[in-house]
Amino acid sequence: MMPAVAMVSILAVMCAEQERVNADSAIIQTFLTRVNDYVKLRKKALQGLPAPSHSMKRGDLLKEQQRMAERIAVARPEAKQGDICSPEIAAELRRLIGISLNSPGAEKLRASFRKQDKAPTPLKVNAVFPDRLPMPTAPPTLLINLPQLPPEVDYRFVGRALVLRDTTAGSIIDFVPDALPVPQ
Amino acid sequence: MRRIPTFILPTALCGAAALLTLAYGQPDAVFSFPLQVDSVRFAIIGDSGTGDAKQAAVAAQMVRARSQFPFGFVLMMGDNIYGGHSNADLKRKFDIPYGDLLSAGVQFYACLGNHDSENERFYAPFNMNGKRYYNFRKGNVEFFALDSNYMDPGQLDWLIQQLAVSTAGWKICYFHHPLYSNARFHGPDLDLRQRLEPILMKFSVNAVLSGHEHVYERLQKQHGIYYFVLGNSGELRPNDLRPSPQTAKGFDTGRAFALFEVTGDQLYFKTISENGQVVDSGSLPKQPTAVAWLGRAEQLLR
Numbered sequence: 001m002m003p004a005v006a007m008v009s010i011l012a013v014m015c016a017e018q019e020r021v022n023a024d025s026a027i028i029q030t031f032l033t034r035v036n037d038y039v040k041l042r043k044k045a046l047q048g049l050p051a052p053s054h055s056m057k058r059g060d061l062l063k064e065q066q067r068m069a070e071r072i073a074v075a076r077p078e079a080k081q082g083d084i085c086s087p088e089i090a091a092e093l094r095r096l097i098g099i100s101l102n103s104p105g106a107e108k109l110r111a112s113f114r115k116q117d118k119a120p121t122p123l124k125v126n127a128v129f130p131d132r133l134p135m136p137t138a139p140p141t142l143l144i145n146l147p148q149l150p151p152e153v154d155y156r157f158v159g160r161a162l163v164l165r166d167t168t169a170g171s172i173i174d175f176v177p178d179a180l181p182v183p184q
Numbered sequence: 185m186r187r188i189p190t191f192i193l194p195t196a197l198c199g200a201a202a203l204l205t206l207a208y209g210q211p212d213a214v215f216s217f218p219l220q221v222d223s224v225r226f227a228i229i230g231d232s233g234t235g236d237a238k239q240a241a242v243a244a245q246m247v248r249a250r251s252q253f254p255f256g257f258v259l260m261m262g263d264n265i266y267g268g269h270s271n272a273d274l275k276r277k278f279d280i281p282y283g284d285l286l287s288a289g290v291q292f293y294a295c296l297g298n299h300d301s302e303n304e305r306f307y308a309p310f311n312m313n314g315k316r317y318y319n320f321r322k323g324n325v326e327f328f329a330l331d332s333n334y335m336d337p338g339q340l341d342w343l344i345q346q347l348a349v350s351t352a353g354w355k356i357c358y359f360h361h362p363l364y365s366n367a368r369f370h371g372p373d374l375d376l377r378q379r380l381e382p383i384l385m386k387f388s389v390n391a392v393l394s395g396h397e398h399v400y401e402r403l404q405k406q407h408g409i410y411y412f413v414l415g416n417s418g419e420l421r422p423n424d425l426r427p428s429p430q431t432a433k434g435f436d437t438g439r440a441f442a443l444f445e446v447t448g449d450q451l452y453f454k455t456i457s458e459n460g461q462v463v464d465s466g467s468l469p470k471q472p473t474a475v476a477w478l479g480r481a482e483q484l485l486r
Contacts, residue, residue, distance in 0.1 A: 053306060134298040135302075137334070141379065148336075
């Protein structure tokens with residue numbers, strides 16, 4: 001009798017775990033759909049602009065980047081923090097980051113964060129990362145555990161925030177405040 | 185090479201000025217490049233793009249060195265352009281200081297540092313062809329320029345694929361953030377090391393070059409790989425090195441660049457300060473095989 005009860009309990013736990021995995025998976029899918037929607041909108045907004053190319057004259061690249069950022073901002077004038085990273089998605093991203101930060105060897109990851117240049121960067125959706133400040137690096141262990149993004153978008157960590165950034169326009173697409181725990 | 189870190193205090197003379205220079209390790213007094221016909225010769229600079237007189241002084245020494253050691257290309261360890269990236273900035277921080285080398289047909293191959301704009305990858309003189317990471321081959325040496333600002337799974341997969349099919353006798357990876365460093369300001373990037381080093385070990389990468397720390401440091405071989413950190417070709421963080429038993433040689437009181445010559449089974453190097461003083465030199469044998477590290481690499485990759 002006892003083994004049967006134990007088996008039922010194990011199955012119940014497994015089912016609950018599977019439901020949670022499915023729910024997490026659905027949240028990630030929603031996130032990636034929103035990111036892909038951004039990529040489509042971006043593509044449309046940039047129609048007619050020359051794609052950055054290594055044949056461009058120096059200096060024109062900077063102007064093109066600014067032009068791209070402006071076009072994207074015009075295409076999503078109402079965009080605000082949380083549009084892509086809704087509270088539910090933000091919670092899931094924080095959970096994934098937490099897994100990395102609590103995994104074996106996470107001390108190396110935390111050490112990498114401690115070594116980041118501390119440059120205050122105000123975060124605002126559609127604003128461009130200032131090119132005079134050092135670009136925050138993204139530790140590979142975190143990138144491995146976060147959902148894979150299309151090449152037009154990347155993750156950056158600024159202070160404790162996780163930022164979604166347009167890789168060519170350099171603009172902030174959305175961000176998750178307090179994605180990283182308070183430093184010990 | 186047998187190197188025991190020791191403290192020496194040589195006095196360097198540059199013109200009429202006597203400069204006190206602190207270097208760690210023993211200089212190789214009899215070193216000279218073999219200058220073999222089929223060798224691969226190049227220079228490396230790191231954290232160079234300040235646009236100031238010190239960067240220009242290093243560049244002038246590079247031109248001077250090239251008259252004796254004709255190198256065909258320069259590897260840039262990142263932080264190629266500090267601050268703004270306007271037309272005038274690119275001119276002042278790259279075109280002008282390296283104008284003589286560019287005019288002579290010397291090519292530059294950049295990787296991105298944390299102070300660089302990602303759009304530098306489109307800047308034609310950096311030869312990145314729009315890519316954050318890329319590889320190219322010169323003679324028997326294949327170079328892998330990586331983007332250590334954003335070492336995502338896609339880049340790691342790409343590196344594994346490229347290293348797996350490489351038939352080059354020498355494989356050299358370079359990227360901005362050092363896996364090993366004894367400088368105080370940043371120190372080694374341990375998370376990057378955790379992810380990258382097993383791949384470098386598994387595929388028998390011979391040497392790894394980095395910048396980020398504004399000093400020069402050559403390390404003792406780590407898991408069969410030679411490591412150089414050179415991030416003082418423009419910027420400098422004086423007296424920032426705290427040599428450890430890992431340190432084979434260090435220089436943290438002046439700017440520097442390095443020259444490399446790779447022949448069949450030897451890598452020759454010479455690191456030169458902005459005053460023309462040789463602060464490190466020597467030759468390193470090609471590592472016989474990575475078999476000794478394969479088990480450890482597989483373990484780390486799991």
